[in-house]
Amino acid sequence: MFTNSHQSITRRNFDVIVIGGGSAGCATAYNLAIKGANVALLEKFDLNTQASGRNAGSLHGQIQFEPFHQLGMKWARDFLPGLSFLASSLEIWKTLGEKLNTDLEVGGKGGLMVAESASDMVALEAKVKLENEVGIASRLIDQKELHEMAPYISQKMLGAAFCPIEGKANPLVTAPAFAARAKEVGASIVTGVEVLAIEKVDGKFKILTDAGDFFAEKVVLTANAGLPKLAKSLGLDLPISDVPVQVSVTEQVDKFVNHLIYFTTEKLTFKQANSGSLLIGGGWPARYDNSGEAVLNLDSLQSNLRVALKVCPSISKIKVIRTWIGVGNGTPDHNPVIGELPNTPGAYVGMYPYMGFTASPLLGEVLSDLVLNSASKIDLKPFALTRF
Ligand SMILES: Cc1cc2nc3c(=O)[nH]c(=O)nc-3n(C[C@H](O)[C@H](O)[C@H](O)COP(=O)(O)OP(=O)(O)OC[C@H]3O[C@@H](n4cnc5c(N)ncnc54)[C@H](O)[C@@H]3O)c2cc1C
Numbered sequence: 001m002f003t004n005s006h007q008s009i010t011r012r013n014f015d016v017i018v019i020g021g022g023s024a025g026c027a028t029a030y031n032l033a034i035k036g037a038n039v040a041l042l043e044k045f046d047l048n049t050q051a052s053g054r055n056a057g058s059l060h061g062q063i064q065f066e067p068f069h070q071l072g073m074k075w076a077r078d079f080l081p082g083l084s085f086l087a088s089s090l091e092i093w094k095t096l097g098e099k100l101n102t103d104l105e106v107g108g109k110g111g112l113m114v115a116e117s118a119s120d121m122v123a124l125e126a127k128v129k130l131e132n133e134v135g136i137a138s139r140l141i142d143q144k145e146l147h148e149m150a151p152y153i154s155q156k157m158l159g160a161a162f163c164p165i166e167g168k169a170n171p172l173v174t175a176p177a178f179a180a181r182a183k184e185v186g187a188s189i190v191t192g193v194e195v196l197a198i199e200k201v202d203g204k205f206k207i208l209t210d211a212g213d214f215f216a217e218k219v220v221l222t223a224n225a226g227l228p229k230l231a232k233s234l235g236l237d238l239p240i241s242d243v244p245v246q247v248s249v250t251e252q253v254d255k256f257v258n259h260l261i262y263f264t265t266e267k268l269t270f271k272q273a274n275s276g277s278l279l280i281g282g283g284w285p286a287r288y289d290n291s292g293e294a295v296l297n298l299d300s301l302q303s304n305l306r307v308a309l310k311v312c313p314s315i316s317k318i319k320v321i322r323t324w325i326g327v328g329n330g331t332p333d334h335n336p337v338i339g340e341l342p343n344t345p346g347a348y349v350g351m352y353p354y355m356g357f358t359a360s361p362l363l364g365e366v367l368s369d370l371v372l373n374s375a376s377k378i379d380l381k382p383f384a385l386t387r388f
Contacts (some may be wrong), residue, residue: 011188014040016371017207017216019195019230019297022043022052023171023357024350025222026178026308027364030100033187035372040188040216041179042209043224048175051224052357054326056247056281057171058260058269060355061090062138062163063127065120065264066283067334075333081382082335084134086355088378089362092163096361102177105274111260114146114153114160114240114311120264124161138163152256166260168271168279171357178364180339181291194221197233200344206214209359218346218371222363225327225349231385234344238337239388240351241330242293244286246301250315252276257312266307277317280308283354286325291293294325330354331388338366338383340374349385 018029021043029041047053063083070077097104115121124140131138141149142159149162181188192211198219199206208216221230231238257272267282284300301323309316329351331337336352336359350367352359366376 020223022221023045023360025177026175030178030182031368044194061165092361100177104171110164111166247281
């Protein structure tokens with residue numbers, strides 16, 4: 001184990017405290033620690049137990065079809081900064097495993113967003129053009145090329161948008177690898193500590209937790225589902241929605257899927273992990289039970305599997321062995337929220353909605369630059385906390 005339970009924590013004063021031990025927080029703590037900051041990460045549960053450890057491991061680099069279809073061109077254009085953020089993060093993913101000295105199982109030969117109707121092919125063409133505007137080399141492929149690239153896709157599909165920068169990685173190892181390397185260079189990783197509120201007292205942050213108070217010059221909120229409550233304690237309302245969704249995994253089978261597969265007609269992501277298991281998801285909603293807990297939605301599961309079978313009929317004999325639920329978060333415009341709190345200098349927020357696993361390596365770099373240098377290598381105006 002590389003984390004400390006709160007009982008063993010004697011140090012309470014740090015340069016920077018990062019709140020939240022998912023991939024965003026662990027990447028931020030890592031980047032701060034390697035740049036020499038005296039940093040602690042506080043996590044309510046164990047590391048990587050929430051969205052970052054429950055996601056489907058897709059590395060996204062194209063505009064998702066559902067919001068494109070529903071919200072239209074104006075939305076898609078406004079989302080381009082968020083898309084560029086993903087593309088820059090994908091560059092970091094290429095060598096991240098070496099940097100963290102861990103096999104993150106980064107791989108895949110790109111993403112295929114397949115379509116069964118001529119009208120969706122037209123929509124994909126417009127989407128591809130937009131992606132090309134920000135330097136993403138996606139392109140439309142016809143039925144023949146689709147079936148050469150991915151012969152397991154149903155012959156009924158007419159073509160696809162192919163995005164070569166997409167792929168997959170293993171979410172179970174990524175955040176822990178960031179945390180382990182952060183700890184090696186001096187970060188304190190403290191689990192089992194819930195932050196209850198944050199106050200600014202005499203220019204310093206007092207972090208009130210269920211294990212006593214901590215103090216820091218600066219604080220970074222990467223608490224995802226816990227973010228609105230913490231931001232509120234510093235006077236900022238963030239319109240972040242809860243999105244409980246399901247992912248299913250199958251038994252292990254011989255390798256036959258090399259791409260990240262999506263479908264334009266209905267929600268789907270579909271890929272094969274290095275273990276041989278297929279991961280089937282795409283944002284099908286779970287449901288909340290009477291006690292407020294997110295639980296399996298059987299209708300969603302059936303629909304998700306029906307759509308996967310429609311796109312890839314040959315999987316009919318492969319057994320699903322487990323379905324799980326994770327609560328992700330959304331913003332109204334799908335762009336991330338990244339920046340310093342307007343009325344609380346020294347407090348920073350970082351959250352990338354829906355596709356935050358892909359974004360986390362860059363988010364960690366950007367937040368550490370903001371904290372240490374008050375600067376960012378990318379333009380953060382589209383991600384301003386006050387834009388809503
Ligand atoms: C089922 C599912 C599938 C997904 N699939 C993909 C995918 O394939 N590709 C992709 O790019 N993205 C995907 N996502 C989105 C992605 O998982 C998230 O955007 C990303 O993991 C968010 O990372 P995070 O570190 O911000 O949040 P989290 O991983 O949720 O981490 C936040 C942490 O903060 C802690 N915390 C909260 N409040 C407090 C507090 N008060 N005190 C202390 N700690 C606190 C939580 O316990 C948690 O560990 C998916 C999400 C879900 C739910």
